[in-house]
Amino acid sequence: MVHLSASSLLLAAGILPNLALGAGLDTAAVALGKLYFGTATDNPELTDTAYVTQLNNTNDFGQITPGNSQKWDATEPTQNTFTFTNGDTIAKLAEANGQKLRCHNLVWHNQLPSWVTSGTWTNATLVAALKNHITNVVTHYKGQCYAWDVVNEALNEDGTYRTSLWYETIGEAYLPIAFATAAAADPDVKLYYNDYNIEYSGSKATAAANIVKLIQSYGVKIDGVGLQAHFIVGSTPSKSNQASTMATYTALGVEVAITELDIRMTLPSTDALLAQQSTDYSNTVGACVETEGCVGVTIWDWTDKYSWVPSTFSGQGAACPWDENYAKKPAYTGILTALGGTATATSTTTSATGGSTTSTTTTSSSTSTSTGVAAHWGQCGGSGWTGPTVCATGYTCTYSNAWYSQCL
Ligand SMILES: *[C@@H]1O[C@H](CO)[C@@H](O)[C@H](O)[C@H]1NC(C)=O
Numbered sequence: 001m002v003h004l005s006a007s008s009l010l011l012a013a014g015i016l017p018n019l020a021l022g023a024g025l026d027t028a029a030v031a032l033g034k035l036y037f038g039t040a041t042d043n044p045e046l047t048d049t050a051y052v053t054q055l056n057n058t059n060d061f062g063q064i065t066p067g068n069s070q071k072w073d074a075t076e077p078t079q080n081t082f083t084f085t086n087g088d089t090i091a092k093l094a095e096a097n098g099q100k101l102r103c104h105n106l107v108w109h110n111q112l113p114s115w116v117t118s119g120t121w122t123n124a125t126l127v128a129a130l131k132n133h134i135t136n137v138v139t140h141y142k143g144q145c146y147a148w149d150v151v152n153e154a155l156n157e158d159g160t161y162r163t164s165l166w167y168e169t170i171g172e173a174y175l176p177i178a179f180a181t182a183a184a185a186d187p188d189v190k191l192y193y194n195d196y197n198i199e200y201s202g203s204k205a206t207a208a209a210n211i212v213k214l215i216q217s218y219g220v221k222i223d224g225v226g227l228q229a230h231f232i233v234g235s236t237p238s239k240s241n242q243a244s245t246m247a248t249y250t251a252l253g254v255e256v257a258i259t260e261l262d263i264r265m266t267l268p269s270t271d272a273l274l275a276q277q278s279t280d281y282s283n284t285v286g287a288c289v290e291t292e293g294c295v296g297v298t299i300w301d302w303t304d305k306y307s308w309v310p311s312t313f314s315g316q317g318a319a320c321p322w323d324e325n326y327a328k329k330p331a332y333t334g335i336l337t338a339l340g341g342t343a344t345a346t347s348t349t350t351s352a353t354g355g356s357t358t359s360t361t362t363t364s365s366s367t368s369t370s371t372g373v374a375a376h377w378g379q380c381g382g383s384g385w386t387g388p389t390v391c392a393t394g395y396t397c398t399y400s401n402a403w404y405s406q407c408l
C-alpha cells in the first residue's frame, strides 16, 4: 500500500478501481463468516465524544473489550467488596450498540490490588480468594460476555510457568481451578486462555497448547486461546506461521481469536513504516480469515491517541489503524482488504476535489447503495467507502486522507 499524497490521490481518483469492500471492518468480517471485528476501549476515553462516535460505529466494531475496568484491581479493590461501575459502563455501551463484549480478565499476575499481593496466603486461603473473585465477577456479568479471558499471561517466553503468586502458592492447578470456577458461574460463556508471543511456533506456543491439554486433562472446559498479537512493524510472524500456529490450537478442539492486536513502530512514523504496518496488519488478520476456528479479531484500541504503547515502550507508538487525529491510516485499508477477500474491481465515478485542510471531498460510487446522511464526526468519504457522502446540516465533509473524510 502506497501512502498517496493528496495531490496524487486527486490525479488518481478518477481512474482507481473501486474496491467494493463493504462498509467497514466488522461488516466485512461478518460477511466472511467471522463473529466480529472489534476494539478494546477504556473508561477515561468515553468522555471524548468524537472518540465514542467511532467506537459506536458498528460497521467497524461489532465487539468491544474493556481494557482495564474488569481487572482484579478494578473489580475487587478490597477483599470481598466488588465494584462493577466502570466495567458496567462499557458492558452497557456494548449492549446498547448491539456489540459483543469480550470480558477481560479474571486471573493475571498484574494489576492486582495490594490485599492480594501483600496478603499472607496458604494454598487453601488463596484458592478460596481466587474462587470467590471469579464466582462474583463472572456471576455479575453472566449473560453479557461472549467470552472471558480466564487466565492471562501465565507463561514465560521459554514456555515455563511465570513466577507469580498464583503459580508459587497453588501450582499449575490454579489454571484448571480458575476455569472450573468460571464454568460453574456461567456455563454458557466462552472461556479463554490469553497470552502474547503465542501467535507463532516456538516454546511459548507449545506451552500454551499444553495449558489447553492440562485444563482438558482435569475434565474442565476451555473454549478458546486468545492470541494477543502485540507486534512490531516489520517483524511480525508470517501469515502462514500464524495460521499454522492457530491450527495447533484448533486441533485440540478449541477456537482461537486475535484479542489485542496492535503493531507498533519506532517513531517517527514514515510512509514506509505505515505501508509495512498495513502489510503486517493484513497478514495477521489474513491468518484469522484463513483459519476456520478463528472467530474474530480485536485491536487494542483503534486510535493512536489512546494506545497503551507510547507510555509502555519508550520511543515507540503509532500502533493503531487510526492516527491520533482519528484519520484512518494505510493499516485500515490493509485490514479491510484482508477481510474483503474477493475485492471486486468495479469502475467508479469517484470524484474528489480539494486539498489540505478546509476543502471537501465528495465521493460517489457506482456500487454505493447509501442514501444516508452522516452525523457530526461521521465518515463521509474515503477509498472503498460506500456509506453516506452527505453531512448533516451545519457540517462539512472534510478531506482527511485517501481513506477518510469526516463531517466536521
Ligand atoms: C454511543 O452509543 C451509545 C449507546 O448506543 C449512545 O447512548 C451514545 O449517545 C453514543 N454516543 C455517541 C457520541 O455517538
Ligand SMILES: *[C@@H]1O[C@H](CO)[C@@H](O)[C@H](O)[C@H]1NC(C)=O
Pocket: 123, 124, 127, 169, 170, 171, 173
Ligand atoms: C493447592 O490446592 C489445590 C486444591 O485446592 C491442589 O490441586 C493443588 O495441587 C495444591 N497446591 C499445592 C502447591 O499444594
